[in-house]
Amino acid sequence: MKVSxxxxxxxxxxxxxxxxxxxxxxxxxxxxxxxxxxTKDAAEELGLKVGDKVTALIKSTSVMIQK
Amino acid sequence: MKVSxxxxxxxxxxxxxxxxxxxxxxxxxxxxxxxxxxTKDAAEELGLKVGDKVTALIKSTSVMIQK
Amino acid sequence: MKVSxxxxxxxxxxxxxxxxxxxxxxxxxxxxxxxxxxTKDAAEELGLKVGDKVTALIKSTSVMIQK
Amino acid sequence: MKVSxxxxxxxxxxxxxxxxxxxxxxxxxxxxxxxxxxTKDAAEELGLKVGDKVTALIKSTSVMIQK
Amino acid sequence: MKVSxxxxxxxxxxxxxxxxxxxxxxxxxxxxxxxxxxTKDAAEELGLKVGDKVTALIKSTSVMIQK
Amino acid sequence: MKVSxxxxxxxxxxxxxxxxxxxxxxxxxxxxxxxxxxTKDAAEELGLKVGDKVTALIKSTSVMIQK
Known part of the structure; x- marks a missing residue:
């Protein structure tokens, strides 16, 4: 599965x-x-814990630019 | 000035x-x-152009996690 | 891979x-x-076309409630 | 009143x-x-409680696509 | 109808x-x-035009603070 | 530094x-x-306290319109 x-x-x-x-x-x-x-529930559903290899995902419309 | x-x-x-x-x-x-x-106007107000040194800013509530 | x-x-x-x-x-x-x-590029990278089976994903912090 | x-x-x-x-x-x-x-205050201002009929509102720019 | x-x-x-x-x-x-x-469609569905009295709505989680 | x-x-x-x-x-x-x-940490990093002069920043894609 790929995400936009x-x-x-x-x-x-x-x-x-x-x-x-x-x-x-x-x-x-x-x-x-x-x-x-x-959400805390999302963190627990993914079973996130320190040391896990993960990927941070960010929609382009959420990214601002500073110059 | 600092941003949250x-x-x-x-x-x-x-x-x-x-x-x-x-x-x-x-x-x-x-x-x-x-x-x-x-917005295009924001890009033009900042005078953004290829090669510029910039900083991408992202609010924490916009960041998702994939595992 | 699971997403938060x-x-x-x-x-x-x-x-x-x-x-x-x-x-x-x-x-x-x-x-x-x-x-x-x-983004248009995201739509093209996923090769989206009418008739495709897809899933709309929405972060909880983006959802508002009307009563 | 209508919302965008x-x-x-x-x-x-x-x-x-x-x-x-x-x-x-x-x-x-x-x-x-x-x-x-x-926000908790928003939930309390709307007097939200289990069983209430509500509508979840989501801006289009917050919706991602998975294929 | 009230919105959160x-x-x-x-x-x-x-x-x-x-x-x-x-x-x-x-x-x-x-x-x-x-x-x-x-979205353009949203603007057209609301029939927005210059001079209209409107209200800008912003979810709290979208607001950043600069000091 | 200017922000978009x-x-x-x-x-x-x-x-x-x-x-x-x-x-x-x-x-x-x-x-x-x-x-x-x-985030609480952001509030503490900026040393925010009641009475502070601040600026609320909001990305245009987060703003909805009600008419």
């Missing part, structure tokens, strides 16, 4: 912080860190 | 494609490409 | 409208239609 | 989970479930 | 720019301008 | 509510209030 999302940043989960509804996932990818907020 | 957006990916503009309303900006950042869709 | 996006609506592509930068994809799913705007 | 959002999925609230800042609303709509994350 | 979106900015349409797929709507609201990108 | 985000609403922080993962920031701007949900 074209921003795909591979990395390793460095940290997970769970609240009651949402969870913050910090992914280490080379020199950068990508921070994601997803 | 914590995902900041530095890179160089590789390609710009302008439509009537929106524009697609492709940013080369190390091994990855980050693709952004912003 | 929990809103998955299966359907069939009813219509595709391509602009220079973005494309509108209308997906028929039972009684409802789901309308997506993705 | 064209994705409207009618259903019934199946579950509400409230955190301190945000709340997760699960809406049953035919065979599918639509999961929304809104 | 809590950011509501009333104003008057100052300008509309239509592309093939999306449209840019500029709303004058007191001293500020609010710029929206919606 | 064109919706910039200046105001003063009226209220901050922190959860474990995200925080709600209410900004008073003239007659309106703008409500933002960002």
């Amino acid at each position: 999302v074209r921003n795909k940043i591979p990395g390793t989960i460095k940290e997970i912080k769970k609240g009651e509804v949402v969870a913050e996932i910090i992914v280490k990818s080379g020199d950068i860190e990508v921070i994601s907020v997803i | 957006v914590r995902n900041k990916i530095p890179g160089t503009i590789k390609e710009i494609k302008k439509g009537e309303v929106v524009a697609e900006i492709i940013v080369k950042s190390g091994d990855i490409e980050v693709i952004s869709v912003i | 996006v929990r809103n998955k609506i299966p359907g069939t592509i009813k219509e595709i409208k391509k602009g220079e930068v973005v494309a509108e994809i209308i997906v028929k799913s039972g009684d409802i239609e789901v309308i997506s705007v993705i | 959002v064209r994705n409207k999925i009618p259903g019934t609230i199946k579950e509400i989970k409230k955190g301190e800042v945000v709340a997760e609303i699960i809406v049953k709509s035919g065979d599918i479930e639509v999961i929304s994350v809104i | 979106v809590r950011n509501k900015i009333p104003g008057t349409i100052k300008e509309i720019k239509k592309g093939e797929v999306v449209a840019e709507i500029i709303v004058k609201s007191g001293d500020i301008e609010v710029i929206s990108v919606i | 985000v064109r919706n910039k609403i200046p105001g003063t922080i009226k209220e901050i509510k922190k959860g474990e993962v995200v925080a709600e920031i209410i900004v008073k701007s003239g007659d309106i209030e703008v409500i933002s949900v960002i």
Whole structure:
């Protein structure tokens, strides 16, 4: 299955912080860190844990540019 | 000035494609490409052009995780 | 591969409208239609065409409630 | 009043989970479930409760396609 | 009908720019301008035209803070 | 540094509510209030507190229109 999302940043989960509804996932990818907020249930359904190899996905319309 | 957006990916503009309303900006950042869709007017106000050093900004709530 | 996006609506592509930068994809799913705007390049990379079986994916933080 | 959002999925609230800042609303709509994350205050201002008839609203630019 | 979106900015349409797929709507609201990108079809379904009294709606999770 | 985000609403922080993962920031701007949900860490990195002069930033593709 392929997804229309074209921003795909591979990395390793460095940290997970769970609240009651949402969870913050910090992914280490080379020199950068990508921070994601997803629902806690989504994090648990994927069985996410520190050290997992994952890919951060970002829709192009969500990306802003700073110059 | 600092922005609450914590995902900041530095890179160089590789390609710009302008439509009537929106524009697609492709940013080369190390091994990855980050693709952004912003308004054409925003691209012109920033004077974006190929070769520019820029930073792609992404709000954490826009980032999904694939495992 | 699993994605953290929990809103998955299966359907069939009813219509595709391509602009220079973005494309509108209308997906028929039972009684409802789901309308997506993705980049034209994404639509072409996936080889989307009318009649295709697809799944519309929506991050929970993008969903609003009306009562 | 009409809203520019064209994705409207009618259903019934199946579950509400409230955190301190945000709340997760699960809406049953035919065979599918639509999961929304809104602010807790928004959920309380609308007086949302299990069994309510509601409509999930999703902007087209938030919808991705998987094939 | 009430919507869970809590950011509501009333104003008057100052300008509309239509592309093939999306449209840019500029709303004058007191001293500020609010710029929206919606689908062209949505703009046409609402019959939007310059001078219309409208309300710009923004989900809280889409709002960033600069200090 | 300039950002491609064109919706910039200046105001003063009226209220901050922190959860474990995200925080709600209410900004008073003239007659309106703008409500933002960002990560708690972002709020703390910016050192946000009630009374701060800030600017709410909103990407055009996140803005909907009601008529």
